[in-house]
Amino acid sequence: MPMDKITAVKGIKDILPSETPGWQKVETTARAIFERFGFHEIRVPIMEKTALFQRSIGEATDIVEKEMYTFRDRDEELLTLRPEATACVIRAYVEHNLASAEPVTKLFTIGPMFRRERPQKGRYRQFHQIDVEVFGDDTPASDAEVIFMLMHFLDVAGVENLSLEINSLGCKDCRPGFSRAVVAYLGQFQDGLCPDCQRRLTTNPLRVFDCKVEACGRIISDAPRILDHLCPECLDHFDRVKGFLDDLNLEYAVNSNMVRGLDYYTKTAFEVKSGKLGAQNSLAGGGRYDGLVALLGGPDVAGVGFGIGMERLLTCLPDTEENVGKTDIFVAALGTRALKFAFKLTGLLRRSGFTAATDYSGKSLKSQMKRADKMQSAFTLIIGDSEMDSGRAVLRNMKTKNQQDLLLESLPEALINILKSEVIL
RNA sequence: GUGGGUGUAGCUCAGCUGGUCAGAGUGCCGGGUUGUGGCCCCGGAGGUCGAGGGUUCGAACCCCUUCACUCACCCCA
Structure with a gap:
């Protein structure tokens, strides 16, 4: 009787061989483009002390309240599987004093994040992010540069029909005032709001802005707008960011209803959406987080990411036919002596840099x-015991069907020469 | 955490109002060529119809329970 199958954890998926080429391609172009903009890769652990996320993301956020994979280590310390990367990168940046090495530090990292939400299209409990951070530059130009890099990368990666939305969330000086104004306004219409929004009124009033319930939408449309409450500095910053985006001919829409979920964002916030995604239509998001590095015990430097x-x-990405790795040559062996010969020959060809395959069965x-055909082999070398006796093997060009005899004694050299000239074409 | 949808062969799915309903395509293996691929033809292996219980003479089909997957809400990448 068969044992029960042990399956993968809910919301956590395997990336199968048929999918890895796509992943590798995206990662490779990210690395190439980010390097071009002066970014360097950093690799940080997927596990951190729980306090790191509590302090950075915010105690009252959904992530910290109910979505983190937190467990007690054997020595009683609380650890958490990272739900996002920024806090981790800052921790490393502070811990290794990267700030003192150069005035502006540009980093990126690629890897898995963990959030215990109910899975759905585009949302998994283990998901992967490409994460970019700039430390030590508080200028509007750096906001625009980061956004430009993001859009350029998505373009090169081949994503189509994107929309970029930007907003300003204000800073510690102007946001509290705005927040109070919103609460005061929404308080008047409390009964008209959906139950969720009534709850948000006390927990996180700004979130009412991206509620999808129609009734709430009508109320929100007349609510105070953050952009009217920005302090002079934030307003100026936002205007200049827009100016730089215009200079780069980037299309964007200002969405004053856009609110970011994490507590630490300040000033510029942005999001990239695609219609291909279903309900979870945001494929990238970020913003400025001045003050966060200091909050995590580092120098008081600015940050965007x-x-x-x-x-x-x-x-x-549009469906591309995965081109499975093509095989240069398949060695078909018949008989015991031929098999032994094929084994050695295949090894030798691989050592010479060719993709060679054979079948020992x-x-x-x-x-x-048939196997050779399935592998899209360019050539097949046929060698049986009769060839072993006659001292000649048969090389078949799978595309042209041409066959030629090759002397066994000079076989490796002959094959390498033929493969070198043919395979490159 | 809350709602809807779906679970039949490795994969994609048919299966009418319970009565040859255990199927097709594809993939896999083999044969048609004693040692030559793609196309075509033929054959084969592979499923306790997600699991458990119930109704019935009889259940893939009806009822209950449960699990899984999926979409949506919440929230976010």
Whole structure:
């Protein structure tokens, strides 16, 4: 009787061989483009002390309240699987004093994040992000540069039909005032709000802005707007960011209802959406977080960054036929002596840099030819015990069907020469 | 955490109002060529119809329970 299958954890998926080429391609272009903008890769652990996220993301956020994978280590210390990367990167940045090495530090990291939410399209409990952070630059130009890099990357990666939305969330000076104004306004219409929003009124009033309930939407449309409450500095910053985006000919929409979920964002916030994604239509989001580094015990330097959801990005890519790794040559062996010969020859060809395959199962030639065909082999070398005796093997060009005899004694050299000239074409 | 949808062969799915309903396509293996692939033809392996219980002479189909997956809400990448 079969044992029960042990399955993967809910919301956590395997990335199968048929999918890895897409992932690798995205990662490779990210690395190439980010380096071009002066960013360097940092790799940080996926586990951190729980306090790091409590302090950075905010105690009252959903992530910290109910979505983190937190457990007690054997020595009683509370650890958490990272729900996002920014806090981790800042921790490393502070811990290793990266600030003192250069005035502006540009970093990126790629890897898995963990959030215990109910899975749905574009949302998983383990998901992967490409995460970018700039420390030590508080200028509007750096906001715009980061946004430009994001859009350029998505473009090169091949994502189509994107929309960029930006907003300003104000700073510690102007946001509290705005927040009070919103609460006061919404208080008047409390009974008209959906139950969720009534709850948000006390927990996180700004979140009412991106409620999708129609009734709430009408109320919100006349609510105070953050952009009217910005302090002179924030307003100026926002205007200049927009100016730089215009200079780069980037299209964007100002969405004054956009609120970011994490507590630490200040000033510029942005989001990239795609219609291909279903309900979870945001494939990248980010913003400025001046003050966060200091909050985590580092120097008081500014920060901007963004995260890209890899799974979401990949579903936005047009379907490309995965070209499975092609095989340069398949060695079809028949008979014991030939098999031994094929084993050595295949090893030698691989050592010379070719993709060589063979089959040790002793199947019929027909069946081996089928395998060679499946592998899209450019050539097949046929060698049986009769060839071993005659001292010649048969090389078949799978596309042209041309066959030629090759002397066994000079076989490796002859094959390498043929493969070198043919395979490159 | 809350709601809807779906669970039949490795994969994609048919299966009418309970009565040859255990199927198709594809993939896999083999044969048609004693040692030559793709196309075509033929054959084969593979499923306790998600699991458990109930109704019935009889259940893939009806009822209950449960699990899984999925979409949506919440929230976010």
